[in-house]
Amino acid sequence: MSGLDCAVQVQRGDFELNAAVRAAPGEVLAVIGANGSGKSTLLGAIAGTHPIANGSVRLGSRVLCSRGGQAPTVSLRRSARRVGFLDQRARLFPHLSARANIAFGPRAQGESRRTAEATAEEWLVRVGLSGRGDARSSQLSGGQQQRVAIARTLAADPALLLIDEPFAALDVTSSGELRELIATEARRMQIPVVLVSHDPIDLISLASRVVVLEAGAVTQSGTVAEVLGSPETPFAAAFTGRVLLRGTASDSGVLTPDAPLRELHGVGKLPSPGTAASASFEAAAVRVVPDPAPSSATENSWSGTISAISAGPAGVRLECAEWPGIYAELPLSRAFEPWITVGASARWELPTEAVRFGTPH
Numbered sequence: 542m543s544g545l546d547c548a549v550q551v552q553r554g555d556f557e558l559n560a561a562v563r564a565a566p567g568e569v570l571a572v573i574g575a576n577g578s579g580k581s582t583l584l585g586a587i588a589g590t591h592p593i594a595n596g597s598v599r600l601g602s603r604v605l606c607s608r609g610g611q612a613p614t615v616s617l618r619r620s621a622r623r624v625g626f627l628d629q630r631a632r633l634f635p636h637l638s639a640r641a642n643i644a645f646g647p648r649a650q651g652e653s654r655r656t657a658e659a660t661a662e663e664w665l666v667r668v669g670l671s672g673r674g675d676a677r678s679s680q681l682s683g684g685q686q687q688r689v690a691i692a693r694t695l696a697a698d699p700a701l702l703l704i705d706e707p708f709a710a711l712d713v714t715s716s717g718e719l720r721e722l723i724a725t726e727a728r729r730m731q732i733p734v735v736l737v738s739h740d741p742i743d744l745i746s747l748a749s750r751v752v753v754l755e756a757g758a759v760t761q762s763g764t765v766a767e768v769l770g771s772p773e774t775p776f777a778a779a780f781t782g783r784v785l786l787r788g789t790a791s792d793s794g795v796l797t798p799d800a801p802l803r804e805l806h807g808v809g810k811l812p813s814p815g816t817a818a819s820a821s822f823e824a825a826a827v828r829v830v831p832d833p834a835p836s837s838a839t840e841n842s843w844s845g846t847i848s849a850i851s852a853g854p855a856g857v858r859l860e861c862a863e864w865p866g867i868y869a870e871l872p873l874s875r876a877f878e879p880w881i882t883v884g885a886s887a888r889w890e891l892p893t894e895a896v897r898f899g900t901p902h
């Protein structure tokens with residue numbers, strides 16, 4: 542049983558990744574980050590598709606790659622790393638049956654055809670596809686193809702599993718079942734798993750720890766409860782459906798430069814006036830009504846244009862053109878109101894008691 546210990550520097554054009562991650566045997570470590578933050582680069586450095594400029598990737602006592610420092614440079618071939626990889630696309634061999642796809646890894650490792658097929662049958666049962674061994678990928682649904690892909694990857698007996706948004710293209714039932722399947726198999730096989738995801742459900746149902754990557758650097762790491770419960774950066778907050786603003790403390794609130802609302806009022810301990818302060822709140826606490834609206838009782842209200850509408854963890858996310866970094870999340874039932882369109886003028890209202898002051902990390 543070998544844990545992953547990775548501390549690497551990777552250069553891709555002008556982009557530099559500098560990250561250290563660890564995952565124990567049987568543990569699922571989630572990596573979250575905005576587009577372009579370096580998640581795929583990190584997985585590539587571990588898998589051997591991106592060369593490292595410095596650092597090392599170790600699996601227990603095995604060195605997968607190492608460069609810099611005193612030790613000689615090491616870079617194992619991809620096939621010698623024993624790293625399994627899963628993403629959104631099942632990538633089955635279309636001309637082979639499900640059974641032959643799964644048997645491919647054991648066969649490549651020198652198993653006899655008979656033994657490899659017996660292993661494949663066991664995996665077909667584990668992934669809920671017993672009786673479908675003869676089917677080709679064109680005869681399987683997307684979710685079934687993904688099950689075969691999981692079986693094929695794990696039947697090759699990887700020492701580490703990397704997964705990049707493998708459930709993103711699946712319906713809710715299939716993705717829930719496959720999450721369960723991966724968590725169960727990783728524990729049973731006692732292999733570390735690194736999971737890249739944009740979906741909080743993946744973290745809650747699969748991972749025990751989380752690393753937040755921003756612009757190639759780790760900005761927060763901890764247990765799922767620590768990161769989701771106390772996000773320390775605006776990105777980590779947005780991932781959990783919260784807004785985190787950084788500004789300067791005044792006597793009575795947090796001053797937010799270049800925003801339609803200069804001073805945000807809230808509750809909690811304010812740092813000394815003039816020093817760095819933060820304000821955070823649930824995006825679902827923001828009320829958005831058509832402008833002009835009758836003046837509200839809350840101190841925190843401003844006028845702003847809806848600039849984007851997207852899905853957020855707590856509902857439908859509305860962004861404000863005049864105040865980047867601020868957004869509201871409405872329940873689906875409210876998001877159907879016909880006035881809610883990109884470009885609509887809105888009044889944004891935030892109850893004072895919903896805003897919590899703090900000191901930025």
Ligand SMILES: Nc1ncnc2c1ncn2[C@@H]1O[C@H](COP(=O)(O)OP(=O)(O)OP(=O)(O)O)[C@@H](O)[C@H]1O
Binds near residue numbers: 553555576577580582
């Ligand atoms: N082929 C390339 N050549 C040079 N630079 C690249 C190349 N691919 C990616 N990059 C740079 O590396 C950075 C990290 O890319 P990476 O794909 O690792 O991000 P990511 O977090 O996985 O993004 P996404 O969520 O969009 O998949 C990008 O911001 C980009 O600047």
